[in-house]
Amino acid sequence: MPIRMELLVCGGTGCQASNSNRVLDVLKEEIKKANLQSEVNVLMTGCFGFCEKGPIVKVMPDNVFYVEVDEEAARNIVAEHVVKGRVYQEKLYVEPDTHERLPEQSKIPFYKKQLRIALRNCGKIDPENINEYIAADGYMALGKVLTEMTPDEVIDVVKKSGLRGRGGGGFPTGVKWEATRKSKSDIKYVICNADEGDPGAFMDRSILEGDPHSVLEGMAIAAYAIGAQFGYIYVRAEYPLAIHRLRIAIKQARELGLLGKNIFGTDFSFDVEIKIGAGAFICGEETALINSIEGGRGEPTVKPPYPAQVGLWKKPTNINNVETFANIAPIILNGAEWFASIGTEKSKGTKVFALAGKVNNVGLVEVPMGITLREIIYDLGGGIKGGKRFKAVQTGGPSGGCIPAEYLDTPIDYDNLTALGSMMGSGGMIVMDEDDCMVNIAKFYLEFSCDESCGRCTACRVGNKRLLEILNKITEGKGEMEDLEMLRELAETVKDSSLCGLGQTSPNPVLSTMKFFYDEYLAHVRDKECPAGVCKELLKYYIIPEKCVGCTACARVCPVNVIHGEPKKVHVIDRDGCIKCGQCYKTCRFGAITRK
């Protein structure tokens, strides 16, 4: 009996953390109990992106999208929807403005402006089944390339498409391939950089988990174009599910002869190996990554020579990011003109962003280049959590910067973000509201860069540390006006004199916050105040006399007994002894305690 209905359960790391594995089991059990297992299929797919509302269950072909599905909801979905044909209203997405329940995925604002190329199969196919990838035109591009195109023609298509590296730098992919092709050597390598390290970013992980074959296919096409026979996927050990699914994908591709010797009966042979990294941020830098694969320390080397000339094991090597590879097959099948018709003049196609921070819809979105930050944050992201005021959006991770409200209408592309002192980066996007202190944010990213600096060059090893010391001084209320000048000067020096991309960009969070939020720095240094109320050392707690009813709750909770006052009379905080623990602030039920 053919399958007439399918329940797709999200199997991304986010939904699995919200127990989607159990939901999958319950759905299967219930379907079996109803004796429908020969007509209704339950399967796990890759990430739907709407992590905020996970676990996601989508019923096809009815096209009904259920959110926040727990075990009980899973039982009800089978009892109501599968057996009786009634949509189970309880777990439909509720539009926050109209309170309307929306059954269709495409009508949900989070999905409306998305265009999925790299994520085309995520949430649609079973990533552990190569036949489903093939059914979705998988490996057709590789077949076309091997049987109908020369390597130069492939490079030409990729160049004309305008595809640029999705890992951060934005270097034109076709140009990189061409450079590696022109290097003379009998042995060459292709490397997939899956060492995604920006805090809060999970674009590459989702692609590897949801559609691993798209990356393998992209790598094989690149190998054919540049003349390589072997590839490595460098993925961090923190991504166990991605590694697991990649291993399955590689095994299945080998069994079908889509990896291995004489692929499609041609002379072309290609195989890949997974190299598991220890999770050092620096290993995302291509020369450090190569050193790590070779068994050396993950430290960068001076460029030039570029990996395209002297790479892995001293052979010409082409390194691209996961998302870049995932874009290759659609470009080959649909043509360079199709891809180049999407996006802006200099940034073509789409970009996947991991939307995080103080935004209502946390998750993964793929949007055409040229969309504005406002559209992503307000239309897709559903605005700021708790109705607070937007302050800034951080793009590009520790190498990027903070973009303030006045630039929300900037169309997103590589060049615009760089002009704003930030960068596209790999696609992390962290939204900040009025409760975030920008000095503290700069400090957070600098702490990260200090931890992750490999220590090879002085500018980065020592310079970042000194920058962090100055920021610590400022957030502790000990900053002086000279410190601000020193901070800026040193930041520029670290940028100019560091060896690799890490040091060359690590001061960006400092410089961009100083550029756009200088008043906050001034408040910390001159007025010894933290306007957002984050920097603990600078906080001062007050009791608002008009609101205090004298309930004594604050006085009783104060661990150092500095709150005085008689019952039913206004209390006062003696700030000399206050340790700024915030207990009184949390305890007061009348909103009578404030901090500045």
Place this chain on the structure above:
Amino acid sequence: MIKSLEELKQIREKYKDTLQNRETDESKVKILVGMATCGIAAGARNTINAIVEEIRNENIDNAVVAQTGCMGFCYAEPTVEVRMPNSAPVLYGKVDSEKAKEIVRKHVKNGEVIREWVLRG
């Protein structure tokens, strides 16, 4: 082992049906089968499975089969509604497996409405 583009295409054709359920497209023909208690009691499960099977047999790739709740025609169950793009929905009553296959062959494939079985439309 796949040794040519043709062999890959054969695998694609073989598994194409697997993904057919997962495509959403407004331009497709929608076939709704009433699967409330009344429908199921009257044999709607056989009906829906017959429709799905016939669509596969006839290699129709622009149709979606979905179940729906009670439409109030409990006396005429199982009911099947065919929604062709850009035309009004047609509701058939008392559709058993054989009638279901006929509806797929005539109405869904060729656009011929089978008047004598129509309840509404």
